[in-house]
Amino acid sequence: MGIPLSDKAKSIIEDKSFAHVATINADGSPQVSPVWVEHDGTHVILNSEKKRLKVRNLERNPAVSVSIQNPADSYQYVEIRGKVVEITTEGGFEGIDRLGKKYMGVDKYPGNQPGDVRVQIKIEPTRITGMG
């Protein structure tokens, strides 16, 4: 059952913050790495390249958690646990350009490689904790 994103979670996501995204590997162990992040008012939204480990993990197991610090105060953070409700190529390249604008101030994300497929990953929050 999803819960609403708190105002604090939205505010931290709207900063130039990084989401450290934890997923479950095929052997049941955790994997975690930092990525850009945005939200749509309801979901936490990530963008990734389709072949990445975190995408393959989330396609197999939708359980996910993200830890995000306030860039202006490392001691304020949120952990948002949830499940992935959609992984789609629709809007994938638009999504990475929007994040490129947010984080780098550029109109076109410069990091795409030939053959890259960008996906939007939509996370429904189920529990929000944190500090500060």
Place this chain on the structure above:
Amino acid sequence: MGIPLSDKAKSIIEDKSFAHVATINADGSPQVSPVWVEHDGTHVILNSEKKRLKVRNLERNPAVSVSIQNPADSYQYVEIRGKVVEITTEGGFEGIDRLGKKYMGVDKYPGNQPGDVRVQIKIEPTRITGMG
């Protein structure tokens, strides 16, 4: 089978960086939160309060991964996967004071609550990846 900490991993850990520590909940889902971190040349060392969720998770399942960004360059990070080889109260309060010194510049960590039991968590690296 453990592997050595790379020089880059050691260097990022020696900065005032935060380790976003991913553990596995009882239901198999991931949990992740930022904590202070140090190393002993071989292991990644965390310090926590014994009742915390991440400690209970790691007592049940030693599989762990930490994601650490260079505080001076968010686009340089390491992910260190590994397993917890020891959780001990020995050196627990000394450990949190050492981290208090590193991160806050104080001689005594000011955050202990009555009844708190501090533990040292020793992680053997098994795989190191990253960017930058």
